Amino acid sequence: MATLVQKYGGTSVGSVERIENVARKVIEWKNKGDGNDIVVVVSAMSGETNRLIGLAESIIENPERKSSREYDVLVSTGEQVTVALLCMALQKLGQEAISYTGWQVPLRTDGSNSKARIESIDPENLSRELKAGKVVVVAGFQGVDDDNNITTLGRGGSDTTGVALAAAIGADECQIFTDVDGVYTTDPRVVKKARRLNTITFEEMLEMASLGSKVLQIRSVEFAGKYNVPLRVLSSFDEGTDNHGTLITYEDDEMEKPKVTGIAFTRDEAEVKVSNVKDTPGVAATILGAIADANIDVDMIVQNIGTDDRTDFTFTVKRNDYDEAVTVLNKLRETIGDDISISGDSSIAKLSIVGVGMKSHVGVASAMFSTLAKEGINIRMISTSEIKVSVVIDEKYLELGTRALHDVFELETPREMRA
Amino acid sequence: MATLVQKYGGTSVGSVERIENVARKVIEWKNKGDGNDIVVVVSAMSGETNRLIGLAESIIENPERKSSREYDVLVSTGEQVTVALLCMALQKLGQEAISYTGWQVPLRTDGSNSKARIESIDPENLSRELKAGKVVVVAGFQGVDDDNNITTLGRGGSDTTGVALAAAIGADECQIFTDVDGVYTTDPRVVKKARRLNTITFEEMLEMASLGSKVLQIRSVEFAGKYNVPLRVLSSFDEGTDNHGTLITYEDDEMEKPKVTGIAFTRDEAEVKVSNVKDTPGVAATILGAIADANIDVDMIVQNIGTDDRTDFTFTVKRNDYDEAVTVLNKLRETIGDDISISGDSSIAKLSIVGVGMKSHVGVASAMFSTLAKEGINIRMISTSEIKVSVVIDEKYLELGTRALHDVFELETPREMRA
Numbered sequence: 001m002a003t004l005v006q007k008y009g010g011t012s013v014g015s016v017e018r019i020e021n022v023a024r025k026v027i028e029w030k031n032k033g034d035g036n037d038i039v040v041v042v043s044a045m046s047g048e049t050n051r052l053i054g055l056a057e058s059i060i061e062n063p064e065r066k067s068s069r070e071y072d073v074l075v076s077t078g079e080q081v082t083v084a085l086l087c088m089a090l091q092k093l094g095q096e097a098i099s100y101t102g103w104q105v106p107l108r109t110d111g112s113n114s115k116a117r118i119e120s121i122d123p124e125n126l127s128r129e130l131k132a133g134k135v136v137v138v139a140g141f142q143g144v145d146d147d148n149n150i151t152t153l154g155r156g157g158s159d160t161t162g163v164a165l166a167a168a169i170g171a172d173e174c175q176i177f178t179d180v181d182g183v184y185t186t187d188p189r190v191v192k193k194a195r196r197l198n199t200i201t202f203e204e205m206l207e208m209a210s211l212g213s214k215v216l217q218i219r220s221v222e223f224a225g226k227y228n229v230p231l232r233v234l235s236s237f238d239e240g241t242d243n244h245g246t247l248i249t250y251e252d253d254e255m256e257k258p259k260v261t262g263i264a265f266t267r268d269e270a271e272v273k274v275s276n277v278k279d280t281p282g283v284a285a286t287i288l289g290a291i292a293d294a295n296i297d298v299d300m301i302v303q304n305i306g307t308d309d310r311t312d313f314t315f316t317v318k319r320n321d322y323d324e325a326v327t328v329l330n331k332l333r334e335t336i337g338d339d340i341s342i343s344g345d346s347s348i349a350k351l352s353i354v355g356v357g358m359k360s361h362v363g364v365a366s367a368m369f370s371t372l373a374k375e376g377i378n379i380r381m382i383s384t385s386e387i388k389v390s391v392v393i394d395e396k397y398l399e400l401g402t403r404a405l406h407d408v409f410e411l412e413t414p415r416e417m418r419a
Numbered sequence: 420m421a422t423l424v425q426k427y428g429g430t431s432v433g434s435v436e437r438i439e440n441v442a443r444k445v446i447e448w449k450n451k452g453d454g455n456d457i458v459v460v461v462s463a464m465s466g467e468t469n470r471l472i473g474l475a476e477s478i479i480e481n482p483e484r485k486s487s488r489e490y491d492v493l494v495s496t497g498e499q500v501t502v503a504l505l506c507m508a509l510q511k512l513g514q515e516a517i518s519y520t521g522w523q524v525p526l527r528t529d530g531s532n533s534k535a536r537i538e539s540i541d542p543e544n545l546s547r548e549l550k551a552g553k554v555v556v557v558a559g560f561q562g563v564d565d566d567n568n569i570t571t572l573g574r575g576g577s578d579t580t581g582v583a584l585a586a587a588i589g590a591d592e593c594q595i596f597t598d599v600d601g602v603y604t605t606d607p608r609v610v611k612k613a614r615r616l617n618t619i620t621f622e623e624m625l626e627m628a629s630l631g632s633k634v635l636q637i638r639s640v641e642f643a644g645k646y647n648v649p650l651r652v653l654s655s656f657d658e659g660t661d662n663h664g665t666l667i668t669y670e671d672d673e674m675e676k677p678k679v680t681g682i683a684f685t686r687d688e689a690e691v692k693v694s695n696v697k698d699t700p701g702v703a704a705t706i707l708g709a710i711a712d713a714n715i716d717v718d719m720i721v722q723n724i725g726t727d728d729r730t731d732f733t734f735t736v737k738r739n740d741y742d743e744a745v746t747v748l749n750k751l752r753e754t755i756g757d758d759i760s761i762s763g764d765s766s767i768a769k770l771s772i773v774g775v776g777m778k779s780h781v782g783v784a785s786a787m788f789s790t791l792a793k794e795g796i797n798i799r800m801i802s803t804s805e806i807k808v809s810v811v812i813d814e815k816y817l818e819l820g821t822r823a824l825h826d827v828f829e830l831e832t833p834r835e836m837r838a
Binding site for chain 2: 016058070087089092101148
């Protein structure tokens, strides 16, 4: 007998038929072994959130910012519809079920509409319903602030809801059901030999998520790590309850770890270069401060010390912030000198290898660099941490580089069978 | 400076363009004269409630009964969408506005899902928002019970929400904006000469509503009467704020009253006759008790004492209950005798004249009967109260009878100009 939180995303509940399919799946899990207590978290039916946002945008530009309180009132109805329909489907199959909206739980957040952060969850209501034998179906992505305003956690927030509920009720596992059946060594659409991982460590998953793997929302992984919630990724389209997906683990038995666990990438990048900058104290702060003031996130940064007291800054930003970043920098000419030169490239990509085994294995980074060199791929920027190495390359080489690295680190071979 | 509650129905907010139109109208009323405080109550966009019910019905039969709690969670999202969109439209036009769902008000109801009754409304939140200069937009039709379950008031319940809010905040008037511009002497689609009434008494309106005039939901009229809320029916499609619609009044200056104020009718009727019933004590209770046990409402009842200790019962039910009523009666043969005879007619209609002036004017009923007789219309059943006379006739004569009565009681002439 275990307590499970299961989260089903928008595609998994995208039609009445799929909702009925989820209901059958939930009942199978509920009755598995000597029975389980189940809390289900669901997203809006796929397409519904976009439909609602479309209505809002036909009234006001940027409703998310200009009417953020009402935006949350509007889009939170998407999940409310799904919880009601899933409960009906469960009840039709003879399973007692009850729905909870965010405010009914209550799931308390701060007051930042459209990007609220969870502050606390009162587990009392949910525990009482579970004790009564009911499946509890909770609307993902939404909460309520201290003034009883409806809030939402931002896109993808249903994963976070699942993990936070699992932490609050002390669940044995939070299961994220999605349209893939686990976490892969890399994107199977790019590398056919990509292999599903049975386990991945929390730290690795966090890197994979922040480096472009879209299986889990990064905040949900952070949350899981913070509260030590065992997290599992499973396919909502598999039949039965025998598939195990990928479990995110918290053990740290380094001897067991392979050098490299997975390869993540993102095309959503752009490179900006400011050259011929006078190398005076505070100039980096001036440049990066102006970028930060414009609400643009900077990822990788490289500074080259040149000659004649001049220096270069190169950094990466999200691709859709590129134009604004260049505009901001041009305005800086008045402050830091009219002779700076600004250039950039928005057709770059970031390619990363991730693995906790890197900590204790030297030579992983150099193996990566030489493999890319052998394929004729120029590395434009490098960034490393204890468990990952990221490089910026031309976007056109992304697939080639990913496949080459997947081969050289033998990711298609299960770790225990590697040389 | 007045405090107004304005209710806009599903047709008035049926599209983004219409919501924007309502926003302009609300702002006109807010700025009229030396300014008004405005609470707006809205329904779901027309078609939305049916879409949601369609989703539910594709999962479970009779969701309203079999999953009534979840049914309310589902359908209450319709109004939640409208309040958010209307607030966005108001904000875009520079008017501060804030939305309230039923639970946020809070509007407390009993726990009868899908047909809840309002128990109390806390005016504090709404008053605070009004004081801050905001237009408050409240989701109609919904509330919350003592256990924080979402409830709905049943179809048309948004009118009731409007009246109840007006009572709670002590509004000067509750204005029901609809697709007609007031209450008419009878349905203008049947009688072209039908005339809009400037005023109608509360008692008359209650009779008109219960006798088939669909301008206002009967519960909202009852509520208005109970709390003495001045109620006005207006068209949401009229331009400007100069039309006065029809005001429901509470004065009772009988000298001013015309004999007949309006004519109401309903086609939604069926007649059931049980003949040759042994006339023993309790037999009426047996027959009507069985009908009531099947949740069938009986409207008019006539009993004829026949010969040989035999009696006849004739009564009317809603047309869509007709088949079940006959089935129930057939089962009764075992109890009250196999020799009873059951017959009926589902092509009948009920035609009623309404007017508080009847109290002090004799001969109104006989004028009605003779007018119908002159047109060759047979009266099958009669029911009277102090301020109305209803007759059951063949449905095919309904238009003819309505026009004849409209003429004979001079309803096309304003009351002060009548002979």
